[in-house]
Amino acid sequence: MAGTTHGEGRLRPPFPPWLTKTLTTLATVAATIIGLLFVTFMIGRVMPIDPVLAVIGERATQEQYDQTFRDLGLDQPLLMQFWIYVSDVLQGDLGKSIRTGQKVTTDIARVFPATLELASLGTLFGVVLGVPLGVVAAVRRGSWIDHLARFVGLIGYSMPIFWLGLVGLLVFYGILGWVAGPGRLGIFYQGVVEPITGLLLVDSALRGEWTVFRDAFSHIILPASLLGYYSLAYISRMTRSFMLEQLGSEYVTTARVKGLGEWQVVWGHAFRNIRIQLVTVIALAYANLLEGSVLTEIIFAWPGLGQYITTSLLANDMNSVLGGTIVIGTIFVAINIFSDLLYRFFDPRSK
């Protein structure tokens, strides 16, 4: 890479730059994940619930209690307990859910596709509408469309998502009847489609069950557009400010002086240069939606990860709550690192 040619006379670093970079990134990922596990571990330890009683129940004898106490490693020093915890989690063991009686990983694998489907469709809406809105708002700065974009953003930043969901249900389901109500699928269609990916829209389309597809679509459209609206607010705002930066730079003036058409200047030059920044913003918006879907899932009785975490929480089922937190946290970290890497590798200025 470029790093080998310049820097004559300077002390050469012991490793090639790409290796250092990769190692730093890996160390960061590891530190963040360990930090996440440390926090969930501590939360699990300060809980007012006795972890032993949670496993064996109130009626166990003292002997059973002591046995489980040792089995859970609670007689070990705290640092050792953390070590056991980390190695369990790294082997994919998040413990057992008290509420469902199944492994937390099994539970999460069951509910996760619903969240993934919702967040993906939401992000799709946000990108398809938000990016053009942001670009046009920047190009026609100060026009009505710019004000509209700002207004849309402000509302999105200020509206409680669970409330907007309720109002949406009231208007589009209760009054207008345009969409289906809460849930992921009507009762008639449940179990009709054999799962392939777990994403109902994809599965029903692949199996050619178009009535199921239509029903699933009418269920997902409202929560997905709602989440989409929130990511639209964020994406359009960032797109606008990236575009403004580009449009104010000299190469754009040069392109205009050369007599290029406005379309060519905006999309062919300015937009090309914000693509990487945009991808990182979209990745972050996606991560936020995975988290933001918690409240939305409650409103729409959506059987996803958010609902799973909340229901477990109210049932004092800590393994499931912490397991869900670890999964979402890890995805969050992964997306963050991914966007960071993307930026570093594709933006020539950061080399």
Added chain:
Amino acid sequence: MSTSQGLRDWLLSEEPTSRRQARFAAWYKGWLTLRSNTLAMLGLFVLAFLVLAAIFAPLLASHDPFAQELGQRLLAPGEDGHLFGTDSLGRDIYSRLLYGARISIYIVLLVVMVAPVVGLIVGTVAGYAGGWVDVLLMRVTDIFLAFPRLILALAFVAALGAGIENAVLAISLTAWPPYARIARAETLTIRNTDFIHGIKLQGAGPVRIVTRHIWPLCISSLVIRVTLDMAGIILTAAGLGFLGLGAQPPSPEWGAMISEGRKYILDYWWVATIPGIAIFAISLAFNLLGDGLRDVLDPKEDNA
């Protein structure tokens, strides 16, 4: 009239004669800029209204916010002297909103007392000390920054038990990292300036430099950030209340009120809708004011 004119002249004087005059003059000029921003003033007005409503809630309320009257349940707005109607237990929604404003202000104040302060301390210490202290503190900050906020707050509340104070603590624990980043960035630019070197030569120690000379200069960027964050904090608190993890019934917290009205949304829309409008108004007001403050206090940033 003449005294106010005199005051104005004193404030706008080109040659302030004392430190206090210069400081007041700067504030006054900032106020003049802010006043010309209609939307920011609207935000300020709404917030002032909220504070007044909270203070005078006992005078303004038409009913006891906790009094249940089952014969009067789920009345529509305007019926029987209930301005915004009643909820499923016959409690007056208007009066509950007023008392709920107190809870919102309480939450806002508590978070403001914790998150920015922690962030300020961590950020300035990291920035000023440098070296491994900086690396360590910023790594911890990054770890917290990479966490999903609401989920982490959920887990914290689950561990500590539901309730307003715990919700606030959970929100603060997840809210401080951005402040630490800002404070560190400010410290890095300030710490190599001539005036800091000058103070150092006068014999000031690191504690004095950080607390007396660096902190005051970080305040304005933190204030902007706090105001803009407030909306998010209010929304998170309301979300926790909605999930039943924040304020507990019969507390008239707005998120919890929405949660109570949720069951009746299709038939009695006002029970859940009206508290939502209140939350929306407050967080919109904070966003508008924050945008305006950014224009005043931080003119270098483009108002995007």
